[in-house]
Amino acid sequence: MIDIEVLRRISDTLVARKKADPDASYVSSLYAKGTDEICKKVAEEAAETIMAAKDKDRLHLVWEVTDLWFHSLVLLAHHGLSVEDVLAEFRRREGVSGIDEKKSRTA
Numbered sequence: 001m002i003d004i005e006v007l008r009r010i011s012d013t014l015v016a017r018k019k020a021d022p023d024a025s026y027v028s029s030l031y032a033k034g035t036d037e038i039c040k041k042v043a044e045e046a047a048e049t050i051m052a053a054k055d056k057d058r059l060h061l062v063w064e065v066t067d068l069w070f071h072s073l074v075l076l077a078h079h080g081l082s083v084e085d086v087l088a089e090f091r092r093r094e095g096v097s098g099i100d101e102k103k104s105r106t107a
């Protein structure tokens with residue numbers, strides 16, 4: 001069984017950091033910088049993920065994907081969303097083949 005509780009705990013922390021001091025909290029400092037800067041971090045982490053994959057460095061790939069997920073969660077929280085919203089979307093898509101879904105777009 002995959003432990004997704006850790007994602008829920010981080011989500012709670014991200015909400016709590018909305019009231020934190022940006023000098024004492026990395027997350028709060030990102031909120032203070034705003035959407036453009038948070039998006040820049042997401043893009044950086046996506047690029048670093050690609051580089052780790054191309055280097056075939058498995059441990060580094062896990063670090064970078066963790067950074068990417070983390071900064072994506074910060075972006076969601078900054079917009080009043082959370083991992084729960086993403087999990088709900090996964091549930092909605094569950095069992096729908098990507099190939100069938102793509103075909104249905106043009107039908």
Ligand SMILES: N=c1c2ncn([C@@H]3O[C@H](COP(=O)(O)OP(=O)(O)OP(=O)(O)O)[C@@H](O)[C@H]3O)c2ncn1[C@@H]1O[C@H](COP(=O)(O)O)[C@@H](O)[C@H]1O
Pocket residue numbers: 010013017024025026027028066067070
């Ligand atoms: N999971 C994380 C997490 N993952 C990565 N990071 C930080 O993300 C930052 C950016 O990573 P980079 O690799 O880009 O580091 P960098 O090159 O030094 O950054 P730049 O100078 O380029 O901006 C680093 O400072 C990491 O420490 C995280 N910071 C916080 N968390 C979680 O968020 C919680 C709240 O954090 P604070 O708000 O800082 O208390 C923590 O308790 C953790 O659970």
